[in-house]
Every structure is written in C-alpha cells, then in structure tokens.
Amino acid sequence: MNPHRPGTLITAAVASLLVAACGTSSNSDRGGRGSQITLQIWDFSAEQVNFHKDVGAQFTKEHPNIKIEWRSITQADYMKTLPLAFQSNQAPDMFYWNxxxxxxxxxxxxxxxxxxxxxxxxxxxxxxxxxxFLDGINTQDGKTYGFPFSENLYWGSGYMFLNKQVFQQAGLDINNPPKTWTDLRNACAQITSKTEAECIAAPTKGEDMQRLWYGLISSVSTDEFFDYKTGKFNLTDPEQVKTFGFMQELKKAGYLAPGTNDKNFSRQQFAAGQAGIYFDGTWMLSVFNSQGFGSDKYVVAPRVDPDGGPTGAGGRQHDGNKYWVSSQTKNPDAMWTFIQWMTDPNGYFVKQYYKNAFGTLAYVDNQKTVTDPVLKQIMQIGAKPGYRVQLPEPLLKCPDLAKSKAYVKALGKTPDGEWEAMSEALVSGQPLASVGAAIVKQRQTALEEELKKEAAGGLKVSMDCYTFPDWEHTKDYTPDMYKN
Structure with a gap:
C-alpha cells in the first residue's frame, strides 16, 4: 500500500462498487433491441431489499415489457458511487437523493x-x-421534476426509543419515560448504576451525530443550522450552545456510550440490550425489524424537553422529494409508467409499504391507512401540537429564489462543517461557540455576498427573503403570514 496515494485507493474502491451496482445489463435490457426494458432504481434502504424485489416482480407481472432492477447500496458508499455513476454515464434510471x-x-x-x-x-x-408542488422545490420553468415521497408531520427525526429489558433491569417504569433533561440525567444514573448497559447509544461519528442532536435541539429552537426568524446561520447561537453543552454534560458523566461510533453500531448496541436509550426517526421501526428486534422489545417516546419546557420544535419542510428520474435514462416513458404505478394511493406499492410498516407517505391518508401499533404511536407523538411546526419557506416570500444559487453555495462551503465542529467540541470539551464560529461566519458571508451579486444581476433577492421576524419557533408559519 502506497501511503502517498490514498486518492487512488479510494477511487479504485468506489469504481469496484460502481461495477457491482451497475451489473452487466446489455443494451437490449436498457431498451435497445430486446422486447423487455430494464429500469434500474438505486437507493440505500437495505431493510427494504426484499420489499423492492417483491414490488419489481408485481410491476413486471402487470407490465410484462418492463423489468425493475432495484439496488440498495450502503449509504456511505452510495454517496460516492452515485456521483461517479453520473460522471461515467452509468447512472440508474431513477435514484434516491435528499x-x-x-x-x-x-x-x-x-x-x-x-x-x-x-x-x-x-x-x-x-x-x-x-x-x-412548488416552483424551486420540485418544479422549474413549468416542468415537474420531483414528487413528495415522505410526508413531513410524522416522518422525521426526534423520537426516543427505550429498551424494555434495560429499563426493567434498572428498575425504571417504561411507561413513564424521561420527559425533561433532568429526567434523562436521572434515568441515565439509574441505568449505569444498576445495569451493565450504557445509558444512551449515541452515534457521534460525523453527520450521524444528528440522531442525538435532533432529539435535544428540536425542543429548544430549530433543528436546522439556519434560523429563519433572524436570517442567520445559528450553530453558535445561545440556544444551540446550551443544548450542545448538555450533550457535553452527558458525555462527561459517562451517559453516552464511549467511542466515536456510527449509527449502525449504535443501533445494534441498542437492539442487543447494551444501551437503554436511542434517539432517531420514524424509519427505525423497519430498521429494527430487519435486525430481528421486534416492537415488543422497545417503546417509542417523545424527545425530552429542557426543564423549563419546550421553546422550539422540529421543522416541517418541503423536503419529501426523494426519488428523481435520471437525466441519463434511456426509457423515460417506462419510468413515468412506473412512477404513476408507485404513487397510486390504492396500489400495490402503497399497500405493501404499509404492510411492512416502512413509514408514512405523502400521497396517502395515513390516518386511515396505518395499522401498525408502533407506527400509530409515532403518529400520535408527531401530531401533538408544537411537536413539529411548518417552517417559513423563503421561496414563497421571494419567488426569484428559485433562480438563486446563494443558499446552495453557502451550504457548499465545508459541507459537513457543523458536524465537524460539534465532533471536535465533543471530543475536546471546548465550547461550541468558539469551535463553530468559523463555519458560521463562512456560511453567512457566502450567503450575503452571493445574494448581493444576484440582486445586482437583476434577481429580486436579498437577506430579507430569509428573515421572518414574526415567526415563533413553536408555531406553524402559515400561508397568510406571507401577506403581512
């Protein structure tokens, strides 16, 4: 191994993944001379592999001239493989991307x-x-490019999962979960003193830290790294610093599982009874099922609030657009046929999706469709007033933002900068305010400068488009408020 050429090794590894993902489909399979078209769909939902095979078989049964080849790649590899696939003109016909x-x-x-x-x-x-369907979100210049797949009230992060066995061993009432930060500290003290389990299986590797972070910050301010009330990137705001300080307290007290772990390790740790608490999202029901960890072994509870009560909420955004038609597809008509079939509210895909309790879809009446008791429990939590609120949408205030690149460019500056700063501060014990100052300044400067350039070029955009001083973090920003 040549230590001076790590890039070559990474490229070779990703290239091998690409070859495996693309397979050896012939041109006839892709709609050339053969009688059956093959559509390739990619995502990273490992727990849905069998479901997707079943879906593909049923669709082909109904549409014999179209074959579905649905592939799942591990998330970390997927984020490298998909861009490489586009670069080499080997992209799938449809892909998952959020x-x-x-x-x-x-x-x-x-x-x-x-x-x-x-x-x-x-x-x-x-x-x-x-x-x-909104211009700049899933439509552009009169064309529709995306469709909301997941709905945004129940679906999302910010739920707390409790291991029944660990709670029982600790002498804790599983039906009376921690509700405040002090409750969480007390529960952790009891778990660590009376059991051999860790208290919180908390992934702290890179972006995976969001599992615990969203379980705490959503009750304090906004679960974004941007505050639409002030129009500022907010990692170093007092509310964020206070919440991160609580995370540091949990770590110092030994209540976070040791090590810099990823989400997969932490999930397995929780499912194995090696931790009592795990924070994550709606999708965990299907993830745990795929691990053989049944819903009879855990309880879902709301996130914990600061002792003084909630001052924030999880954000609802128009971000449910997750499956996209590839620009490289050679079979757009067949792809459109599949999309219509997939999104039929009374169709096979929907019925099997809910039968497997994979989550909640945006084009389905979830109150009538959901039957799984755990998913119903999640819905009851998510529907609680103030648990999630509709965030302001700058595009509705300033339609020209559909043509703006300013916010995207700001996020492109050190893409994982917030998580890197938080990881550094968690390990070193330094205040988040000092460690995160550079990334906040970098993003804010990039946003403001780019908006000024775009405005000078004729777009009707400014920082005012991103500033909603009449918004409260615990309340929906309703359509009538855009008229004020």
Missing part, C-alpha cells in the same frame, strides 16, 4: 422531468395535498 435540492440537481444535470412531456396531469398532482 442531500441537495432541485437547484443543485439541475445544475449538475442529474435529473429529468417525471413525465417526458414535462408537466404532470392534474389527476396525478391531486394525489398530494394542495401546495405540494
């Missing part, structure tokens, strides 16, 4: 309209609530 939005995907020339004609028919759009 790391960036419509603007960047269009700039990268990764996506094509859902319907080859550009627009979608009214009966298709009516599957979603009014306001689900």
């Amino acid at each position: 790391a960036t939005g419509l603007s960047e995907l269009l700039d990268q020339k990764w996506i094509a309209p859902l319907n080859p004609n550009g627009t979608v028919p009214a009966d298709f759009a009516k599957r979603w609530p009014d306001g689900s």
